[in-house]
Amino acid sequence: MEKSPFDIVIVGAGAAGLTTAIAAGRGQSKNLKILLVDSRGKVGAKILVSGGTRCNVTNRKVTPFDFQGGPSHFIKHVLEAFTPDQTKRFFEEIGVDLILESTGKYFPVTRSGKTVLEALLKESEKCGVSLKTGFRVTGIEKKGDVFLLRGETGDLLARRVVLATGGLSLPETGSDGMGLSMAASLGHTLIKTTPALTPLTTNDKDWMELSGITLNAALTFFEDGKKKAECEGSLLFTHFGYSGPVALDISRFFAYSDPKHSPEIEANFLPGHTPEALNKRLEIFRKKHPNKQPKSFFIEEFGLPERFVETFLRKNEGKNPRQLLHPIAHTPLSVTGVVGYRKAEVTAGGVDLKEVRVSTMESKIIPGLYFAGEILDVDGRIGGFNFQWSWSSGTVAGRSAVLKLP
Numbered sequence: 001m002e003k004s005p006f007d008i009v010i011v012g013a014g015a016a017g018l019t020t021a022i023a024a025g026r027g028q029s030k031n032l033k034i035l036l037v038d039s040r041g042k043v044g045a046k047i048l049v050s051g052g053t054r055c056n057v058t059n060r061k062v063t064p065f066d067f068q069g070g071p072s073h074f075i076k077h078v079l080e081a082f083t084p085d086q087t088k089r090f091f092e093e094i095g096v097d098l099i100l101e102s103t104g105k106y107f108p109v110t111r112s113g114k115t116v117l118e119a120l121l122k123e124s125e126k127c128g129v130s131l132k133t134g135f136r137v138t139g140i141e142k143k144g145d146v147f148l149l150r151g152e153t154g155d156l157l158a159r160r161v162v163l164a165t166g167g168l169s170l171p172e173t174g175s176d177g178m179g180l181s182m183a184a185s186l187g188h189t190l191i192k193t194t195p196a197l198t199p200l201t202t203n204d205k206d207w208m209e210l211s212g213i214t215l216n217a218a219l220t221f222f223e224d225g226k227k228k229a230e231c232e233g234s235l236l237f238t239h240f241g242y243s244g245p246v247a248l249d250i251s252r253f254f255a256y257s258d259p260k261h262s263p264e265i266e267a268n269f270l271p272g273h274t275p276e277a278l279n280k281r282l283e284i285f286r287k288k289h290p291n292k293q294p295k296s297f298f299i300e301e302f303g304l305p306e307r308f309v310e311t312f313l314r315k316n317e318g319k320n321p322r323q324l325l326h327p328i329a330h331t332p333l334s335v336t337g338v339v340g341y342r343k344a345e346v347t348a349g350g351v352d353l354k355e356v357r358v359s360t361m362e363s364k365i366i367p368g369l370y371f372a373g374e375i376l377d378v379d380g381r382i383g384g385f386n387f388q389w390s391w392s393s394g395t396v397a398g399r400s401a402v403l404k405l406p
């Protein structure tokens with residue numbers, strides 16, 4: 001064990017840990033001993049796989065309403081402390097030019113997460129932060145003013161600790177929940193965790209047979225018959241259920257729900273059209289094409305995929321064209337569950353924000369302990385929001401952790 005403590009040890013070298021390291025390194029007024037540790041030999045695995053390896057770094061517009069979990073005023077404060085505009089400038093400064101796609105998502109111009117990871121690692125080294133890989137922290141205790149971090153291959157001492165260990169999603173990337181257990185062992189309350197941004201499963205063979213078909217849809221989540229959430233975007237039928245951004249976005253609500261409250265998901269396969277407008281379109285279509293079947297109406301007027309329309313019509317056999325307009329906008333989807341952490345892009349739940357100081361990310365329970373990233377009870381929708389949370393919370397944690405070090 002090192003005899004003199006590190007000034008700051010950051011546990012976890014993912015998006016949040018690396019940003020924390022850079023903010024701390026840049027913010028130090030004297031030569032501090034800052035150490036970034038990670039259980040993996042190769043760090044930043046999530047940055048590399050993100051956005052289909054293209055890494056959707058942030059979004060044109062990021063608001064607290066793009067997130068679920070802790071209170072939105074907390075999320076707002078943190079996002080304002082390091083905004084998407086500052087994020088873009090930060091990446092440009094470290095040599096990662098970003099490009100805006102029509103969806104509002106920002107990617108590196110190289111369309112490669114590797115560019116992002118390499119730039120972050122280089123900058124963190126430039127800021128004087130040491131990196132220790134293959135070091136899994138298994139426990140933390142505070143003895144007086146110093147933290148003792150127990151590792152599988154030895155112990156470390158630190159005057160300040162930042163937990164940036166991620167949550168439970170995609171555990172093979174290193175986020176196996178150990179960080180959450182350590183936060184709990186230090187007295188922090190954990191808000192129940194569930195997989196989020198993960199595909200949904202079904203037992204409806206008709207939809208499963210459409211595996212590979214994508215269409216635009218709005219999904220509404222109900223509990224006890226009451227609408228609780230609505231998402232719109234691309235829906236992908238798979239051999240086990242539903243995927244695509246809209247299914248991933250709604251999954252956290254289903255995963256969180258209690259079967260006692262009759263969770264249901266309803267699909268609108270023609271979002272953005274009122275029943276009146278649909279009726280009118282049908283009337284005009286039938287006048288123009290009196291001999292055409294309803295199938296042609298859905299395919300020709302709205303561009304719905306033919307195989308999808310055939311399945312939809314089979315499921316609604318016996319209904320006349322006008323009667324089909326209700327189910328096309330209100331089809332109950334049979335959902336048996338969510339795929340789980342092995343496919344989840346993020347974790348819902350985590351360290352309760354009530355026990356964290358909003359302007360510093362410091363624990364209200366253990367002075368000198370900080371949090372950043374997915375370990376906290378914040379999860380964003382698809383579109384670069386989760387990384388933005390990591391960049392923003394990491395920057396706040398790093399900037400604060402270097403202040404007033406004795």
Ligand SMILES: Cc1cc2nc3c(=O)[nH]c(=O)nc-3n(C[C@H](O)[C@H](O)[C@H](O)COP(=O)(O)OP(=O)(O)OC[C@H]3O[C@@H](n4cnc5c(N)ncnc54)[C@H](O)[C@@H]3O)c2cc1C
Pocket residue numbers: 011012013014015016017037038039040043044045046047049050051052055056057058135136137138164165166167169170173174175176177178179344345346372373374375383384385386387388390
């Ligand atoms: C497939 C996929 C695609 C995604 N695409 C996007 C996207 O395009 N845009 C977007 O905004 N978000 C995306 N996300 C979400 C985003 O990757 C996460 O929100 C973000 O990486 C969280 O960062 P983090 O640093 O908090 O945690 P992580 O990235 O999970 O990093 C935590 C690190 O801590 C280490 N660690 C954990 N426990 C210990 C321990 N006990 N001791 C030492 N080290 C430890 C781990 O090894 C890991 O390196 C995606 C996620 C996945 C899984």
